[in-house]
Amino acid sequence: MQAMRLHFIYPRWRKLLEDHPQLCAQLSAHEVGSLRMTSLGIPTAIAALPAGVTASVCNDHLEDACSVDPAGADAICIGFFTPQASRAYAIAELWRRRGYPIIFGGIHPSACPEECLNHADAVITGPVEGLWETVLADLAAGKLQRRYSGQPCAPFAMPQRGALSSGSQLRIDVLQTSRGCDRQCAFCVVPAVNGDGIQRRDVEAALDDCANTNHPAVFLADENLLHDDPNDVAWAQAFHEGLQRRRLRRWFTAAAYPRTLTRLNSERARAWQQAGLRQLYLICGYMQPLSRELTDGALLSDVLRLQDIGIECLATFTLGNDGDPAAVDDIVLPFWAACGAHLAEVTISVPFPGTARFECLDRQGRLLHRHWERYNGSWCVFVPRHGSPAEVEACSLRLWQSLYAERSRYQVQQAYVRGFGQDILREPAADRQDPGN
Numbered sequence: 001m002q003a004m005r006l007h008f009i010y011p012r013w014r015k016l017l018e019d020h021p022q023l024c025a026q027l028s029a030h031e032v033g034s035l036r037m038t039s040l041g042i043p044t045a046i047a048a049l050p051a052g053v054t055a056s057v058c059n060d061h062l063e064d065a066c067s068v069d070p071a072g073a074d075a076i077c078i079g080f081f082t083p084q085a086s087r088a089y090a091i092a093e094l095w096r097r098r099g100y101p102i103i104f105g106g107i108h109p110s111a112c113p114e115e116c117l118n119h120a121d122a123v124i125t126g127p128v129e130g131l132w133e134t135v136l137a138d139l140a141a142g143k144l145q146r147r148y149s150g151q152p153c154a155p156f157a158m159p160q161r162g163a164l165s166s167g168s169q170l171r172i173d174v175l176q177t178s179r180g181c182d183r184q185c186a187f188c189v190v191p192a193v194n195g196d197g198i199q200r201r202d203v204e205a206a207l208d209d210c211a212n213t214n215h216p217a218v219f220l221a222d223e224n225l226l227h228d229d230p231n232d233v234a235w236a237q238a239f240h241e242g243l244q245r246r247r248l249r250r251w252f253t254a255a256a257y258p259r260t261l262t263r264l265n266s267e268r269a270r271a272w273q274q275a276g277l278r279q280l281y282l283i284c285g286y287m288q289p290l291s292r293e294l295t296d297g298a299l300l301s302d303v304l305r306l307q308d309i310g311i312e313c314l315a316t317f318t319l320g321n322d323g324d325p326a327a328v329d330d331i332v333l334p335f336w337a338a339c340g341a342h343l344a345e346v347t348i349s350v351p352f353p354g355t356a357r358f359e360c361l362d363r364q365g366r367l368l369h370r371h372w373e374r375y376n377g378s379w380c381v382f383v384p385r386h387g388s389p390a391e392v393e394a395c396s397l398r399l400w401q402s403l404y405a406e407r408s409r410y411q412v413q414q415a416y417v418r419g420f421g422q423d424i425l426r427e428p429a430a431d432r433q434d435p436g437n
């Protein structure tokens with residue numbers, strides 16, 4: 001492979017407080033509404049490059065990607081998911097006019113390759129591992145193909161952590177333990193992008209990667225890990241044993257749906273807690289309406305059971321489910337009060353392209369637009385079954401205000417520390433004085 005250089009760009013995208021600055025006065029003190037996790041996409045793509053190919057990286061959140069000179073790179077590679085797509089297209093158009101070949105990869109290009117090809121010379125769909133040799137040989141020959149398709153079963157590259165500085169307040173790394181999923185949830189893009197079967201990562205490789213993480217807090221990007229399927233249980237057990245054998249201490253957090261909690265019995269929950277699991281990012285309102293999940297008592301008792309074991313739940317309440325009314329204040333707030341938790345989020349259901357939910361809403365003529373920057377959970381981008389988009393958005397803003405009205409900054413920061421460890425915030429929260437207590 002001849003010496004080449006690629007310039008990678010991570011486009012910026014907007015979070016709640018940028019879209020709704022009227023919430024800043026109340027929420028920014030609690031450090032919610034603006035936090036981002038570091039993406040694994042570009043660090044993985046760089047790690048998979050053949051020897052002799054070098055990379056420069058621009059995080060558009062930290063420096064304007066339209067101004068950072070790619071300095072003669074052989075191509076510009078832009079990795080993004082849906083809320084970044086509009087910005088990615090603008091950046092691509094600018095550098096394309098200046099003669100740079102543009103290559104797209106990531107979740108959105110995998111879900112919408114045809115749309116992306118209006119803005120890029122080539123699109124990589126699915127995992128990039130195993131594709132670079134072909135892509136770069138074609139690039140060197142001036143014969144880029146329009147589309148390259150990755151294989152879900154390709155070996156996992158070890159991400160080059162640190163390649164993409166997050167600039168976020170949230171000091172947390174992401175650890176990939178599997179690729180793809182066979183569960184076909186209507187709202188989820190994973191099966192379409194990474195395959196409709198679960199490819200588990202080699203346990204020792206996952207442990208090596210875990211040892212490379214830059215922060216003590218690590219997000220496990222795979223809620224199936226907590227399930228009671230024998231393969232998931234065996235993998236988790238080997239992972240726990242490996243952590244102990246290597247004396248590798250991390251504070252883990254993992255995504256979970258209410259059904260995940262049901263399937264995580266107390267014995268396995270204790271094993272996970274001893275292995276370092278402190279926080280579950282509990283996603284409510286996607287699998288089932290909030291009016292069903294939050295009111296039958298089972299979820300609350302699971303949340304309290306896990307709290308007793310030492311695993312907190314950071315609930316995210318998703319609005320806009322077809323089975324819910326537009327206003328769900330009287331469903332969410334009593335549940336939140338009964339949990340006694342101090343960290344929660346509100347999001348509006350996002351019909352991501354590539355999902356059955358997106359196709360269904362599109363078929364029904366209920367998608368309002370394709371302004372991808374608004375597919376970020378801050379806006380209602382579809383016509384809800386009950387009420388109007390404006391009513392759903394108003395409920396979201398009301399809930400954000402209500403959730404944090406009664407919580408002092410100190411209480412919220414202590415919840416961060418309990419869930420993610422002392423190092424999670426730039427200024428260790430435990431060192432701060434509580435003005436409200």
Ligand code: SF4
Binds near residue numbers: 189
């Ligand atoms: S939401 Fe989770 S369980 Fe459902 S398809 Fe996506 S990755 Fe699989």
